[in-house]
Amino acid sequence: DTGVSQDPRHKITKRGQNVTFRCDPISEHNRLYWYRQTLGQGPEFLTYFQNEAQLEKSRLLSDRFSAERPKGSFSTLEIQRTEQGDSAMYLCASSLFGSSYNSPLHFGNGTRLTVT
Amino acid sequence: AQTVTQSQPEMSVQEAETVTLSCTYDTSESDYYLFWYKQPPSRQMILVIRQEAYKQQNATENRFSVNFQKAAKSFSLKISDSQLGDAAMYFCAYRSGNTGTASKLTFGTGTRLQVTL
Numbered sequence: 001d002t003g004v005s006q007d008p009r010h011k012i013t014k015r016g017q018n019v020t021f022r023c024d025p026i027s028e029h030n031r032l033y034w035y036r037q038t039l040g041q042g043p044e045f046l047t048y049f050q051n052e053a054q055l056e057k058s059r060l061l062s063d064r065f066s067a068e069r070p071k072g073s074f075s076t077l078e079i080q081r082t083e084q085g086d087s088a089m090y091l092c093a094s095s096l097f098g099s100s101y102n103s104p105l106h107f108g109n110g111t112r113l114t115v116t
Numbered sequence: 117a118q119t120v121t122q123s124q125p126e127m128s129v130q131e132a133e134t135v136t137l138s139c140t141y142d143t144s145e146s147d148y149y150l151f152w153y154k155q156p157p158s159r160q161m162i163l164v165i166r167q168e169a170y171k172q173q174n175a176t177e178n179r180f181s182v183n184f185q186k187a188a189k190s191f192s193l194k195i196s197d198s199q200l201g202d203a204a205m206y207f208c209a210y211r212s213g214n215t216g217t218a219s220k221l222t223f224g225t226g227t228r229l230q231v232t233l
Contacts, residue, residue, distance in 0.1 A: 031219065042120075042207050042223030043161070056220070091161065095219060102219055104151065107161035 002026075004108035006092050012114045013082055020078045021111045025094030032075050033105060034067055035091040036060065043091050049075060050097065082115045089113075118143045118210050122224035129198045130232050136183075137193045137227045139208030147213030150184065150191045151221065155205040164206070167191065169213070195229075203231045 005024045013019050025032045031050050035043035046065070047057045051072035061067075064082075069075040079086055089112050093105040119142045129135035141150070152164040167175045167184050174182050179199075183192045195202055205228050209221040 033220065040225070042209075042225050043221070045220045045222070048220060089159070093161075097219060104163045104166055105219075105221060106163075107153075109160045 004092055004094050004106050006090075006108040006111050008111055009109065010112050010114075012116065015082055015084060015115055017082055018078065018080045019082060019113060020076055021090055021092075021113075022074060022076050023092030023094075023108060024074045025092070026096075026106055027073075029094035029096045029103075029106070030072070031095045031097045032069055033093040033095075034075070034077050035093065037089040037091055037110070038087075046077075079113075082113075084115045087113055087115045118145070118148075118212070118222050120208050120210050120222050120224035122208055122227050124227045125225070126228045126230065128230040128232060129195070129202075131198055131200060133198055134194060134196045135198055135229065137195075137206050137208075137229065139191045139193070139224055141189050141191065141208070141210050143189070143210065143212075145212055145214070149211045149213065150182075151209040151211065152180070152182070152191075152193045153207045153209060153223075154202075155207065155226075156201075157204070161207070165193065198231050200231050200233075203229055205229075 007022045033048040034046040037043040049069040064080045067077045089110040091110045093107045096103040121140045148169045150167045153161045165177045179196045205226045207226045208224040
């Protein structure tokens with residue numbers, strides 16, 4: 001169990017540019033979540049996948065945001081035409097879900113995005 | 117929608133002493149889970165303790181225990197024998213027991229715990 005890994009750890013970009021983050025969940029976990037955390041706040045849910053299917057998206061996830069999990073393993077979160085308000089920590093988490101089991105979420109270290 | 121409230125932005129405790137962090141939540145559901153997560157300066161969120169709402173017994177994990185008051189919708193975390201390594205942001209979180217709602221967590225705004233010598 002190597003834990004949830006996220007790449008990159010930090011990203012600085014200029015307003016209007018596109019950015020993409022990657023998350024590698026714990027290998028046996030079938031659910032993967034994206035959260036956003038701004039300074040002084042708790043994480044806010046963005047979206048989640050069960051295997052390769054994106055099953056829920058928060059209203060926080062504007063049209064400029066897109067997430068994929070093409071093979072049910074790693075996931076990417078892309079932000080197009082970044083705005084200064086997108087500056088935040090983007091957290092990925094994974095969990096194992098079954099008919100009789102629902103594990104707690106395990107989080108990665110996050111990607112800190114700064115939009116200048 | 118469920119909400120989680122942490123009314124203590126910051127707390128301080130001396131090493132070896134006991135501290136209690138408060139959390140209240142609002143829900144109309146009867147089946148749910150509550151969690152405390154710790155986020156040290158290195159940023160990775162770590163699960164401290166979890167409580168199933170259907171269990172009357174308060175959860176404990178070594179020096180960490182909770183006081184779960186379902187009727188009052190209160191879920192406080194007690195840290196005994198505080199250590200320097202306990203210094204972190206602590207988040208209270210709620211998860212619905214309805215598996216159709218994704219197992220997503222709703223977090224409070226956090227309490228920053230400082231541990232002093």
